[in-house]
Amino acid sequence: MKYRQLAIKNVAGNWHQYIAFFLSSVFSVMIFxxxxxxxxxxxxxxxxxxxxxxxxxxxxxxxxxxxxxxxxFVLYSNSAFIKSRKKEFGLFTLLGMNHWQLKRMVWYESSIIALVSIAVGMAFGSLFAKLFFMTLAELLKTNDPIPFRFVPKAVGITAGGFFLLFQVITLFNLFRLRRSKIIDLLQAAKKPKNVPAFSWFLVLLSLICLGTGYYLACISNMSNIVKTFFVVLFLVITGTYFLYTQGSTAIFRKLQRMKSVYYKQTHLITISQLVFKMKDNARLLFAVSILSAVVLTASGTIYVFYHDSRSQLLEQYPQTIGYEEQGMEGHPVMDPQRIRDIMRQDKVQIEYEFEMTGVAVPFQVKYINTTDTSALMIPASKYNELAERKAWKPVKVEEGHALFVFPYRNILGHDFFAKGDLLETSIGEHKMSFEMDGQIEHGLGNTSIRIRSFLIINDEHYRQLMDSTPDAFKIRYYGFELKNWERTNDTVNRVISEIDLEQKPYFTSRVQNYLDMAQANSLALFIGIFISVLFFIAAGSMIYFKWFTELQEDQAVYRSLRKIGMTPAELKRVITTQIGLVFFIPFMVGTVHACFAFKALGNLLAVSVWKYGLVVIGLFFFMQYLYFILTRYAYMRRILK
Known part of the structure; x- marks a missing residue:
């Protein structure tokens, strides 16, 4: 028998070990x-x-x-496969195969898997590329569909890059195999294992690191995120590592001392084996937990931005179109009647119009070291007019008081003005001071060059100030909210085309910003899904083939248990419990990490992200459950065979 034939037979005979690795590699090649x-x-x-x-x-x-x-991923996978086959390699060596011949056989096996993975991955890639291009064309709003082209450069880079990757890793593992002796290879699976030990100090250190990291994540905001991000990352990673290498052993050893739990049904067998499995696979489970946390956090973040960016846009642009004009004479930007005429001609319905006149007053806040910050001063009645349409709580401002309205969310963790603060400002030479009633976050008019925030004052005081203020200092704002505004881009562009070039900066539209934002977010979500699923499948695959690399050892243990009277039903319960714990413990740890990351993200965005985060966690939990069912089914068949 030639080496190529032997390699093919070895791959075919161990397909249950290679299948998860093969499919993950195919998926990676396909996406690439x-x-x-x-x-x-x-x-x-x-x-x-x-x-x-x-x-x-x-x-x-x-x-x-x-x-x-x-x-x-391939480096870890190949290392695990070679480790699981040391006894087989020892037998080959004992039968006369030298190191060069053994390495040649392993190289053939790796090359076969690499070539088949690349070929199948590129075949599926060609099959799904057209669908990918159709989706991108829709997201990019192209006039014509993106035609599929079989690009030779893409073929060469994919095939050459991944084949080189497999070869480099194979050579690295062959170097490790060369140093093994025959006796070590034959007795690799028979070496007795010491009872796992742990340190209470390191267990406590793990809890302290995780607790501190979680606490810092909870108090993170825009002002301290730069300082806390890497500290949180270091603490959580360190705490997770010791949680598996030390904490898991401590927990299962504690369960062994709890007689009411340990001696109940098949718990003795389950816990006894998990003590060793958790310790032996601590680094793998640690890596899978961190990988799961990264996938959940990244996917959740993309999903949050995808949905929340629309809400932020509506806050910053409360009207579909809006513009401001300096002074009270004429309409340097556009006559509002002209906008009404254009809307009527294009059969676009105006939901409501909003007009306000105010004066820009300078002010300074303690958190912004600048002197040119300004707000548009308007009466409380004008705010309440819009509040009625938006279902906001109306406000009442007394004489000498003012309320600060900011169009952006409070991501700094503190208000610019607290209740009782004193604000000093002026209109021309006329100086004024107001006692602040606090701050609220709402957009009254579209954010633009002159208007950033608003100062709400008493109506009577406002009239007195306007009567004594020259018209040249006054600013008029016109806002139009359109029905089905997402589909009014052509009409809005028609309005913009009639505005003088020098006046265009004072005109704002929500529509184009929305289209650009929706395009960017859709693309990020679409592309991010593939990367997240790739990482998640790889994490599940690592657990899958870790179980199958220890299959022969487990078969010997379960044969012994059958001989002493354990029934197939009890055996299935033990296996299901063990596989379930190893599959879902890393996922649950990663989920806890992701939840605190979502909390920090919510602090940064000043919005609740839980409903989006829980959707992502639920979807990935469903995928993990399917992976668990498939692994349990395949593993059970091999064990009970």
Whole structure:
């Protein structure tokens, strides 16, 4: 029998060990190839596809992430496979196969898996690339669909890059195999294991690190995130590592001393084996937990931005279109009647109009070291007029008092003005002071050059000030909210086309900002899904083939248990419990990490992100459960065979 034939038979005979690794590699190659097809697409390179350059840069970054991640994933996988087959290699050596021949056989096996993975991955990539291009064309709002092209450069980079990756890792593992002796290879699975030990100090250190990291995440905000981010990252990673290497052993050893639990049904067998399995696989479970936390946090963050950016846009642009004019004579930007005429001609319905007149007054807050900050002073009745439409709580401002209205969320963790603060300002030479009634976050008019925030004062006081203020200091704002505003881009562009070039900066529109934002967020979500699923599948695959690399040892243990009277039902219960714990403990730890990351994200955005985070966690939990069912089914068949 030739070495190539022997290698093929070995791969076919151990397919249950290789299948998860093979499928994960195929998925990595497929995503890499699809991205490469778009990156080197002639229409993208030549710039004929609208907005493709934005996607291209993002996909190039994703290609690096996929390749680097694939390197470490394949390195770990091959190392685990070789470790599980040391006894087999020892037998080959004992029968006369020298180290060179053994390495040659292993090289053939790795090359076969690499070539098949690359071929299948690129085949599926070609199959799904058209669907990928159709989705991108829809997201980019291109006039014509993106045609599929079989790009030779994408084929060469994908095939060459991944084959080189497999070869480098294979050579690295062969070097490790060369140093093993025959006796070590034959007795690799028979070496007795010492009872796992742990340190209470390191267990306590783990809890302190995690507790401190979680606390810092909870108090993170925009003002301290730079200081706390890397500290939290270090503490959580350190705490998680000792949680598995020390804490898991402490927990299961404690369960062994609890007789009411340990001697109940099959718990003795389950806990006794998990003491060793958790200790032996501590580094793997640690890596999977961190990987799960990264996937959940990244996916949740993208999903939060996808949904929350619309809410932020509506806060900053409360009207579909709005513009401001300095002075009270004429309409240097546009006559409001002209806008009404255009809307009527295009059959666009105006939901409501909002007009306010005020004066920009300078002020200074203790958290902003500047002297040119200003707010538009308007009466409380004008605020309440819009509040009735927006279902906000109306306000009442007394003489000599003022209320600060800020159009952005409070992400700094503190208000610019607290109740009782004194604000000093002026209109021309006329100086004034107000006792502040606090601050609220609402957008009254579209944020623009002159208008950033608002100062709400008593109506009577406002009239007195306006009567004594020259018209040249006054600012008029006109806002129009349109029905079905997302589909009014052509009409809004028609309005903009009639505005003088020098007056255009004073005109604002929500529509174009929304279209740009929706496009960017949709692309980020679409691309991020592939990367997140890749990472998550790889994490599940690592647990999958870790179980199958220890299959022979487990078969010997379970055969002994059957001989002493354990029934198949009891055996299934033990296996299900063990696989379930090893599958879901890292996921739950990663979920806890992600929840505190969501808390920090909510602090930064000044909004609750839980409903979005829980959706992401639920979806990935469902995927993890499916992976667990498939692993349990395949493993049970091998054990009971």
């Amino acid at each position: 190839f699809i991205y490469a097809e778009f990156i080197f697409h002639p229409g993208v390179v030549n710039g004929t596809i609208r907005a493709a350059d934005k996607v291209r840069n993002g996909l190039i970054a994703c290609e690096y992430i996929i390749f680097i991640f694939s390197f470490f």
